[in-house]
Structures are given as C-alpha cells and as structure tokens.
Ligand SMILES: NC(=O)c1ccc[n+]([C@@H]2O[C@H](COP(=O)([O-])OP(=O)(O)OC[C@H]3O[C@@H](n4cnc5c(N)ncnc54)[C@H](O)[C@@H]3O)[C@@H](O)[C@H]2O)c1
C-alpha cells in the first residue's frame with residue numbers, strides 16, 4: 265500500500281516493505297514555499313529547511329540547527345563518509361580520498377566487520393543505511409560534508425533477494441537523500457550500465473535514452489538517478505552521479521554482479537591456469553579498471569558545479585567480450601584454458617545491458633579521460649597477481 269499526499273508545506277508517505285504491511289511514516293517537514301515554486305535558470309533552490317522532521321532525541325540536534333553549522337567551504341577539506349565501504353570499491357576510494365584530504369577526513373562505514381588492515385588504515389564506523397537516526401547522528405557528530413553512497417545489492421545478488429535489494433537500494437537511498445539534503449552535503453551515488461535495459465540503444469548507449477531495466481538492481485539505480493536529480497532541482501541538493509561500467513580490481517573482490525567474471529578470470533588464471541566463464545564468449549560489456557573509476561569519482565566530486573550540465577553521466581574506458589579478454593590474457597599465459605558454463609540469470613541480464621557506453625558529455629563537461637585500455641588492464645592485473653604469488657613464496 266502506498267499513500268502519498270503533497271501540500272506546499274508538507275508531504276507524508278506510508279510505504280509497504282517486503283510484502284509485510286510495515287508502515288514507514290515519513291514526514292518531509294516544512295518545505296519553503298519558494299523552493300516548491302523553483303526558480304528560473306538552473307531551477308535550483310538552496311535548501312533552507314529540513315526535508316524530513318524527526319522525533320527529537322538528546323543525542324541529536326534539531327534539523328534547523330544542524331543545517332547551517334556544517335556548510336562546506338571550498339577552501340576546507342571535505343569531511344567524507346563512505347557507506348557500504350567494505351565492498352569492491354570502498355576501501356580503494358577511501359585510500360585515494362585520504363591521500364588527498366587527510367586520513368582522518370575520510371570515514372569508511374559498513375555493516376560488516378572490517379579486516380585488520382582496513383580497521384587500522386583510518387576511521388571506520390558501523391553504519392546500517394536503513395537506520396536513519398544512526399546515519400543522521402554520524403553525519404552530525406562528524407561534521408560530514410561529502411557523502412559517497414556505495415551500499416547496494418548488485419545485479420545477480422539482487423535477483424536472488426529482491427525484497428532485500430528493494431529495501432537496501434531504494435529505502436536506504438531515501439534515507440541518504442533526506443540526510444544529505446537536510447545537512448547540505450555534496451552527495452555521490454554511483455549508477456551503472458545496469459540502469460539500461462533491452463529497449464535502450466546498446467551500441468553505443470548515450471546518457472539520455474529509454475531506460476527500462478529488467479533487474480531490481482537496474483530499477484533501483486534508475487530510481488536513484490531520478491530521485492537525486494529531483495532533490496537537486498527541488499531542494500538544491502548537490503547530487504552527483506556516474507554510471508560505472510563493470511569494474512575490475514585486483515585487491516578487492518566483486519559483490520555478486522554480472523560482470524564479476526572479468527575479475528575472477530585473473531584469480532583463476534594465475535592459480536590454476538583454468539577458468540570456467542558464466543557468460544557466452546561473445547558477450548560484450550563496458551568495463552573499467554578500478555583506478556580510473558575511483559579517479560573519475562573524485563574528479564566529478566571536485567568539478568565546479570557550473571561545469572556540470574547534467575547530474576548523471578556515463579563514464580567509459582573499454583568494452584570487451586570474454587573471448588577478447590581471454591585472447592589478451594593468453595598473450596602472456598598461452599597455456600590458459602577457458603571453458604563456458606552459462607549462468608542463464610547473468611546471461612539474460614548481460615544481454616540487456618549496453619555493449620558500448622557513450623561518455624562524450626563527461627569528457628566535454630569536466631574533462632573525463634580514462635588511462636587504462638584492455639592491454640594495460642591485463643598487464644596491471646597480471647603484474648599484481650604475479651607479485652602477490654612471489655611474495656607468498658618468499659614468506
Ligand atoms: N563494482 C562494480 O562493478 C560496480 C559497477 C557499477 C556500479 N557499482 C556501484 O558502486 C557501488 C559500490 O559497489 P561495490 O562493487 O563496492 O559493491 P559491493 O557489493 O562489493 O559492496 C556493497 C557493500 O554494501 C554493504 N551493505 C549492504 N547492505 C548494507 C546496509 N544495509 N547498510 C550499509 N551497508 C550495506 C555491503 O556490506 C557491502 O560491503 C554500488 O552502489 C554499486 O551499485 C559498482
């Protein structure tokens with residue numbers, strides 16, 4: 265059941281979650297009349313009042329009091345919170361941001377226990393994005409100015425648990441949006457090639473086109489793009505979003521997506537010289553090395569607002585099939601054997617996703633440029649694993 269009422273000063277929703285009639289009362293508190301009306305030009309209004317009023321607790325300050333106290337000046341270092349930070353991308357992003365802004369200015373968070381090396385590398389905090397008050401407390405107490413929202417269930421895992429994916433990817437995002445808007449944060453939410461579907465143009469896929477994904481993951485990411493842009497226009501939220509391709513990394517493992525094969529092949533090739541691929545050999549998907557992805561994220565977060573003609577951009581680096589990746593690997597490991605055992609769930613998803621991504625707007629607006637094409641990616645990954653194997657033998 266969804267009940268939705270909207271007045272100039274307030275709106276409330278009651279949402280039904282996971283098939284259980286669990287009412288979640290949301291009050292988006294007093295919205296200034298002029299914000300509702302919008303302005304000429306960019307159509308943005310600075311947020312002058314809280315978007316969600318909450319019950320008062322001694323450990324929290326009122327929304328009005330906290331909003332102006334944490335405003336971000338361009339001359340200061342941002343104070344960054346990363347949600348879902350223990351996945352494939354978060355630890356690497358924290359490392360990059362800490363090099364730039366200082367170790368203590370970047371807080372990693374997740375619902376899992378961090379490994380020792382991560383725990384000792386900088387601030388870590390437990391944060392469940394479904395716990396709105398706890399999230400708010402973390403933002404207020406740590407004077408957070410940038411929020412990077414990485415928590416999500418990815419495409420394959422999401423199809424296996426739709427109710428949880430809906431909750432984490434959609435309800436969690438609502439919490440993040442309200443907290444970011446209320447506290448004047450700069451908010452980064454990644455989207456994905458998975459935000460497109462079988463009716464989108466696939467080769468290449470432009471920024472603006474039909475988006476009718478057939479996975480809960482894709483649906484939740486289109487929702488995130490639209491809600492973020494809506495909050496930007498309606499409340500002046502500084503929302504920034506990149507649609508990532510499949511990301512390939514050596515020192516972190518993927519969390520259950522359709523593009524995971526392109527990481528696993530390196531592990532198996534080095535360990536056993538054999539790999540069983542769960543996608544057809546001719547399945548073409550856009551991919552990117554993690555260093556390019558994390559650098560793009562920092563660059564778009566630092567881009568002056570007036571360079572951003574849009575708030576959601578495709579970014580691209582390379583595009584290949586399992587067969588092409590295998591051939592590139594075999595240049596250095598001719599003995600590598602690849603067989604195919606197709607996973608029908610992942611194959612249907614991959615067949616509905618872009619084959620090539622058009623990222624010309626990102627290149628034009630804020631100077632996006634990738635460093636790694638397929639040969640550099642393969643060389644870098646192999647070097648990493650060979651060095652790791654060598655070190656393991658030495659120790
Ligand atoms: N890795 C990729 O190839 C890729 C590509 C496109 C977009 N993205 C996006 O980038 C982001 C990060 O991706 P990733 O690969 O690191 O994902 P991941 O699956 O590896 O990690 C996600 C993290 O979210 C955490 N999480 C789950 N439920 C949570 C909750 N209730 N509260 C807080 N944290 C919770 C998990 O513990 C996990 O550590 C995601 O939003 C993803 O959609 C990733």
Ligand SMILES: C[C@@H](O)[C@H](N)C(=O)O
Pocket residue numbers: 418419420456457458481508509510511518520521522523524
């Ligand atoms: C593409 C991306 O969003 C993720 N790696 C997935 O396959 O689900």
